[in-house]
Amino acid sequence: MGRFDGQVALVTGGARGMGRSHALALAREGADVAIFDQCHDLPTLDYPLAREEDLKATADMIRDEGRRVWAKRVDVRDFASLDAAVGEVVTDAGRLDIAVANAGISGGDPVQVADPARWADVIDTNLTGTFHTFRAAAPHMIKGGRGRIIGISSMMGRGASGGMGAYVASKWGVIGLVKSTAQDLARFGITVNAIAPGNIDTPMVHNEGLARKVRPDLESPTFEDAKAFLGLLHVQPDAVLEPEEISAMVVFLCSHEARHMTGAVLDLSAGASARVTA
């Protein structure tokens, strides 16, 4: 018996990284899972996003868990196509119980040289994409009389680092959106919470572009070199954490035990949370 037997979950950005890990964790607890991912790169980013093969691979892993899967190429910035894709899943599955607004991109520069196009991509994906996901999921959950919605913020949504204005602003915005949405949906039996991860070992962090950005002192910096910088953001002596640690938070927030937790932010950031105000 899984904790989410008979339930249907949506994970955006589900092709790889934490989205894949969340989708698998929910499937292992019995949920059928829809994974949406845009599967193409953005010219404003210095690292690659997921490929269609990644989306297919995650879908196969979910099937291997014995669960149904809906794998769709969807850009969370495009509300009309996201809303239509959620509608197709609900028409087929008959319900939607869980939505994890996980799709996100990392980008930013010092404000005096910041690229307005990169700012727009980061805000549109991380903040507006999260709103679109909440907006598309909520009516189906209201109809079903229950639901669990999760926004993915960051330790950068609880504090700040220079040179990351767009990302920081987007992740502070996710927390504000989560708290407001929690109040909108409380009377419908729907909880809405945020998770604020520290550095997690996914392709968003484990890539050459990030290594070059955080170690400009080196000619060809590696991920190991980048860890020296990433470690400074944490308090515990672990520079990067595993995606499955965040998926355990997702499972908890979707569980019966968390039914009276809403509008909250769960920090899992190796102590970065110890530096932020209450």
Ligand SMILES: NC(=O)c1ccc[n+]([C@@H]2O[C@H](COP(=O)([O-])OP(=O)(O)OC[C@H]3O[C@@H](n4cnc5c(N)ncnc54)[C@H](O)[C@@H]3O)[C@@H](O)[C@H]2O)c1
């Ligand atoms: N890795 C970290 O250290 C870290 C820390 C805190 C928060 N986060 C957040 O966790 C979430 C997952 O990130 P990750 O680390 O797994 O990164 P990732 O790059 O491995 O995965 C993100 C996924 O989102 C997809 N995506 C990007 N833009 C999209 C769009 N417009 N529509 C649909 N899909 C889109 C990408 O293709 C990719 O598959 C993001 O919101 C990220 O900001 C990451």
